[in-house]
Amino acid sequence: MQTEMPFFEGPEDALREAVRAIGGPKKVGPMLWPDKTPDAAARLLQDCLNAGRSEKLDLSQVLFILRAARDAGFHAAFQFIGADVGYEVRPVTREEEVDRITSVIETTSAQLATAIATLQRLQTARRVA
Structure with a gap:
């Protein structure tokens, strides 16, 4: 289980690390978009996690990633989001x-x-x- 919260530049960075902890875009993308090919889903996920792109995840997709990251023992992304809005978060x-x-x-x-x-x-x- 992760004990220290790393520094993230923003929520996209935190979610990128959560995706990495789950298994990477090629694993997570098809979970979010099962109708797309694995490569297309992975590319779309990478685009959604790029602050400079117009593609964005919806709230249910963000929650899915955070839950899967929790199950993988990675809590820093949710802790970052909580801290950003003024909450202390613990699993x-x-x-x-x-x-x-x-x-x-x-x-x-x-x-x-x-x-x-x-x-x-x-x-x-x-x-x-």
Whole structure:
């Protein structure tokens, strides 16, 4: 796992390094554009990661690259983006994510139970009146 954040000149540079960590443009390009030939997809990805070109990735493609980089143990691109907008970013372990989701389920289950009880009470009161 990567521990130090390298210096990037801009977001395109950070994403280029993320793509490299995933396996390079020839691997990532076809994942983004499966309808293109591998070489055409790789060229398009390189163009999208060149700040001087008009081709750009859309947000879902950026998120795909960041997720794949995370899975490859490369966190610097997302940390760079976070720092650029004023956030400190750290990777979340699978256990932490499971705990968070479990907590959400427990909270919403309790809210659902309360809502059902309230609805039943209201429906019963309407029948009596």
